[in-house]
Amino acid sequence: MSIHFIIDNSYYLRINMDMLKKLLLATTLLAAPLVAVAEGEVNVYSSRQEQLIKPILDQFTAASGIKVNLVTGKDDALIERLKLEGDNTPADLLLTADAGRLFRTKDLGLSQAIESETLKAAIPENLRDPDNQWFGLTYRARPIFYVKEKIKPEELSTYADLADPKWKGKICVRSSDNIYNQSMLASMIASQGAEATTQWADGLVKNLARPPEGGDRDQLKAAAAGICDLALANTYYYGQMLAGDGAEDKAAAEKVAIFWPDQGEQGRGTHINISGASVTKVAKNKDNAVKLLEYLVSDEAQAWYAEHNQEYPVKTSVPASSLLKTWGDFKADSINLSELGKHNAEAVKIMDTVGWK
Amino acid sequence: MALLTALPILAVFAYVFVPSAEVWQHLAATVLSDYLLNTLYLSLGVGLGVLLLGVPLAWLCSMCEFPGRAWFEWLLLLPLAMPAYIIAYTYTGMLDFAGPVQTSLRDLMGWAYGDYWFPNIRSLGGAILMLALVLFPYVYLLARAAFLEQSICVLEVSRTLGCNQWQSFFRVALPLARPAIMTGLALALMETLADFGTVQYFGVTTFTTGIFRTWYGLGDHAAASQLAALLMSFVFILLLLEQASRRRARYYHSSGKYAQIKRIALTGGQAWAAVLLASLTLLLGFLIPMAQLASWGFANWQTQMDSSFLRLIQHSLGLAIIAACCALILALILGYGKRLNPSPLVSLAARLASIGYAIPGTVIAIGVLIPFAWLDTQLNQWSQTVLGMKLGLLLSGSLFILLFAYNVRFLAVSLQTVEAGLGKIKPTLDNAGRSLGLSPHAVLWKLHMPLMKGSLLTAVLLVFVDVLKELPATLILRPFNFNTLAVRTYELASDERLAEAGLPALMIVATGIIPVILLSRSISGSRAGGKL
Numbered sequence: 001m002s003i004h005f006i007i008d009n010s011y012y013l014r015i016n017m018d019m020l021k022k023l024l025l026a027t028t029l030l031a032a033p034l035v036a037v038a039e040g041e042v043n044v045y046s047s048r049q050e051q052l053i054k055p056i057l058d059q060f061t062a063a064s065g066i067k068v069n070l071v072t073g074k075d076d077a078l079i080e081r082l083k084l085e086g087d088n089t090p091a092d093l094l095l096t097a098d099a100g101r102l103f104r105t106k107d108l109g110l111s112q113a114i115e116s117e118t119l120k121a122a123i124p125e126n127l128r129d130p131d132n133q134w135f136g137l138t139y140r141a142r143p144i145f146y147v148k149e150k151i152k153p154e155e156l157s158t159y160a161d162l163a164d165p166k167w168k169g170k171i172c173v174r175s176s177d178n179i180y181n182q183s184m185l186a187s188m189i190a191s192q193g194a195e196a197t198t199q200w201a202d203g204l205v206k207n208l209a210r211p212p213e214g215g216d217r218d219q220l221k222a223a224a225a226g227i228c229d230l231a232l233a234n235t236y237y238y239g240q241m242l243a244g245d246g247a248e249d250k251a252a253a254e255k256v257a258i259f260w261p262d263q264g265e266q267g268r269g270t271h272i273n274i275s276g277a278s279v280t281k282v283a284k285n286k287d288n289a290v291k292l293l294e295y296l297v298s299d300e301a302q303a304w305y306a307e308h309n310q311e312y313p314v315k316t317s318v319p320a321s322s323l324l325k326t327w328g329d330f331k332a333d334s335i336n337l338s339e340l341g342k343h344n345a346e347a348v349k350i351m352d353t354v355g356w357k
Numbered sequence: 358m359a360l361l362t363a364l365p366i367l368a369v370f371a372y373v374f375v376p377s378a379e380v381w382q383h384l385a386a387t388v389l390s391d392y393l394l395n396t397l398y399l400s401l402g403v404g405l406g407v408l409l410l411g412v413p414l415a416w417l418c419s420m421c422e423f424p425g426r427a428w429f430e431w432l433l434l435l436p437l438a439m440p441a442y443i444i445a446y447t448y449t450g451m452l453d454f455a456g457p458v459q460t461s462l463r464d465l466m467g468w469a470y471g472d473y474w475f476p477n478i479r480s481l482g483g484a485i486l487m488l489a490l491v492l493f494p495y496v497y498l499l500a501r502a503a504f505l506e507q508s509i510c511v512l513e514v515s516r517t518l519g520c521n522q523w524q525s526f527f528r529v530a531l532p533l534a535r536p537a538i539m540t541g542l543a544l545a546l547m548e549t550l551a552d553f554g555t556v557q558y559f560g561v562t563t564f565t566t567g568i569f570r571t572w573y574g575l576g577d578h579a580a581a582s583q584l585a586a587l588l589m590s591f592v593f594i595l596l597l598l599e600q601a602s603r604r605r606a607r608y609y610h611s612s613g614k615y616a617q618i619k620r621i622a623l624t625g626g627q628a629w630a631a632v633l634l635a636s637l638t639l640l641l642g643f644l645i646p647m648a649q650l651a652s653w654g655f656a657n658w659q660t661q662m663d664s665s666f667l668r669l670i671q672h673s674l675g676l677a678i679i680a681a682c683c684a685l686i687l688a689l690i691l692g693y694g695k696r697l698n699p700s701p702l703v704s705l706a707a708r709l710a711s712i713g714y715a716i717p718g719t720v721i722a723i724g725v726l727i728p729f730a731w732l733d734t735q736l737n738q739w740s741q742t743v744l745g746m747k748l749g750l751l752l753s754g755s756l757f758i759l760l761f762a763y764n765v766r767f768l769a770v771s772l773q774t775v776e777a778g779l780g781k782i783k784p785t786l787d788n789a790g791r792s793l794g795l796s797p798h799a800v801l802w803k804l805h806m807p808l809m810k811g812s813l814l815t816a817v818l819l820v821f822v823d824v825l826k827e828l829p830a831t832l833i834l835r836p837f838n839f840n841t842l843a844v845r846t847y848e849l850a851s852d853e854r855l856a857e858a859g860l861p862a863l864m865i866v867a868t869g870i871i872p873v874i875l876l877s878r879s880i881s882g883s884r885a886g887g888k889l
Contacts (some may be wrong), residue, residue, distance in 0.1 A: 069837035226470035348574035
């Protein structure tokens with residue numbers, strides 16, 4: 001090896017081109033079976049975890065004969081990968097657990113419009129993109145949870161009320177790093193404007209029982225353990241705690257109950273978010289991707305999701321799980337979920353400003 | 358070569374010149390001081406922690422004799438196999454307000470919330486404790502190797518010159534081991550700066566969490582890259598400072614005489630204190646979290662143990678082995694190149710290439726994707742015109758990119774270890790070899806490699822364990838239908854199903870233990886002048 005390995009540029013380059021060629025050859029051989037895009041396949045980037053999605057994908061394969069290749073990961077990172085891979089991306093379908101991300105995908109020009117009567121018929125209008133670039137597959141609500149022993153539901157009314165000083169030191173909520181809080185604030189900005197939202201967030205932060213820590217389940221457990229009287233959390237976490245195997249989780253969940261805020265004629269409705277999907281702009285297996293989408297809104301798939309993950313099916317004809325039914329019906333916020341993506345950055349700035357950690 | 362590994366880092370730096378003044382104003386007005394202060398406290402705390410645990414334990418285990426020493430010698434390395442985010446999960450599960458410890462305390466004493474004080478594990482202090490407990494082995498490992506490689510004669514001479522035991526430790530052994538200790542400290546601190554899982558889980562806002570929040574939450578790539586670049590510059594300056602501080606001194610062992618170590622026999626209170634320190638560290642850093650994982654894993658192993666689980670183990674092992682070997686080869690080339698040609702430029706290149714260790718895996722992953730995706734696009738255009746077909750994503754869609762990212766991220770570990778090994782070999786030996794007609798190649802192969810066998814093995818094993826634990830880059834860059842143990846653990850834990858995450862987490866730790874034990878044996882055997 002030459003001492004001038006790095007110093008002498010021309011030599012360096014020559015070595016590298018040579019190496020690059022060899023590497024290319026090697027990777028071609030290595031990678032070929034991994035990236036093969038044969039017929040009868042569909043390639044999925046999913047921010048829904050493997051264990052939550054694999055069984056239903058396997059059922060799809062069994063029913064249609066189309067093989068599903070899956071990479072899971074964090075939404076933002078997957079979108080970034082999609083963007084950087086550009087026209088060469090193998091991905092046909094992007095699954096995420098949040099509407100804001102689907103909006104961003106569309107905004108970046110990474111998704112395409114899909115005209116499908118099946119999808120239109122199955123999914124309510126506010127749960128899909130006005131331009132048909134993304135579709136909601138399940139939805140979840142973010143209501144207020146209260147400790148049954150301490151709080152009467154009559155004392156509660158709206159999200160706005162949570163900023164009232166009477167709740168000082170009584171509320172638990174997770175960090176503002178979390179997308180569910182960001183989306184909730186974004187929906188507020190959409191309906192009430194930035195100023196009112198800032199005031200609300202400021203009031204909420206002043207009412208927190210402790211600095212935000214842990215996830216949604218942790219807020220419910222904290223409430224059950226006596227740290228706070230009220231908590232904000234997504235419905236399926238509560239559902240999974242009630243329906244799961246863990247005895248401690250179950251005991252904690254049984255101490256709290258759901259209150260649906262902002263109901264009634266005048267009410268905006270309880271904040272909801274979706275898990276959903278987009279077909280990528282350059283999908284090479286577009287037909288298969290659409291077939292998979294359509295399968296995911298079939299009665300069978302919707303019922304599976306409702307039962308196993310305690311999420312609400314988007315398809316109104318499919319009943320929620322028996323557990324979810326016991327929580328009663330509620331009026332959901334009806335803004336188009338595109339708004340969540342539009343106002344996300346503003347929501348984060350507001351949270352920074354009011355010191356929501 | 359150094360440039361190649363620095364490519365992703367440079368790709369991130371490329372954003373530095375994109376203006377994003379508005380977001381910066383917002384950050385500076387609201388959260389930036391928090392990011393800075395928390396990062397500073399975290400680094401100081403972890404740095405102090407790893408030194409206070411690592412150095413005394415290394416000295417005790419290599420130079421003193423106390424009950425159980427032979428066991429502690431390798432047991433103390435085990436926390437290395439424990440990823441920081443996993444130890445954080447376990448302690449949170451145990452010590453949280455709703456966890457078993459506090460719940461039984463309340464039941465026992467009839468307390469309610471607010472009646473008593475209990476340290477909150479999800480805090481800056483908690484994060485420091487968690488990171489120090491799993492990162493101190495870096496200092497311990499390298500310091501112990503250094504103590505063992507010191508010629509006992511030097512210490513004996515210091516004693517004859519009138520030093521007592523403490524003085525000969527502080528005035529001879531410690532300064533001689535300083536490069537090794539500093540390397541260990543640098544590794545631990547870089548790992549601390551790159552940590553995302555632990556601080557995020559504990560709700561401590563540091564630079565790393567800030568990068569992600571700016572990037573994803575505010576949607577401003579330029580400002581996020583600038584934050585990352587700031588972090589990198591910080592690390593770079595630290596590395597340069599450390600290098601400059603030992604510029605004037607050279608640490609060669611001039612004596613080749615290695616007598617059997619006569620360990621200082623500790624008795625009574627001293628011996629008990631040594632046993633207490635060692636066993637407490639081991640208990641907190643490994644045994645307790647391991648027991649928690651085992652109880653979680655045992656509770657639901659039937660639902661998880663299937664053929665796909667075996668494949669997870671295969672994938673994790675395969676990746677770790679290949680990546681570790683690649684990192685060693687790269688480190689040898691860079692380290693030896695630097696020795697042959699110690700110009701500032703080569704030295705700078707080597708430093709630049711090792712910055713990756715302090716960069717969060719996600720930033721590396723994106724940094725790797727940028728040039729590779731571009732290359733793939735060029736390749737496809739070329740193949741389209743020449744061959745009339747598209748090749749697909751040869752580089753960015755295969756395992757190649759993942760291995761590359763591991764090397765960017767972990768090269769520092771192998772490079773530092775190899776350099777430490779090379780540093781201990783006197784340059785006169787090279788000269789002698791060359792004058793006897795060996796080529797530079799052969800000097801490396803025939804003289805250096807056998808002499809620093811221990812360092813080389815250390816380099817391979819450290820990277821192996823690191824890759825096994827690595828999460829963010831694996832998550833983003835892996836190809837279709839390819840999962841690892843770390844990915845599975847993360848998925849379950851991020852869905853707040855900690856108990857189910859127990860089994861894959863347990864497997865990561867268990868797989869990591871084997872190389873850690875090998876590592877310890879190799880160090881014990883590395884002492885010249887006979888087996889211990």
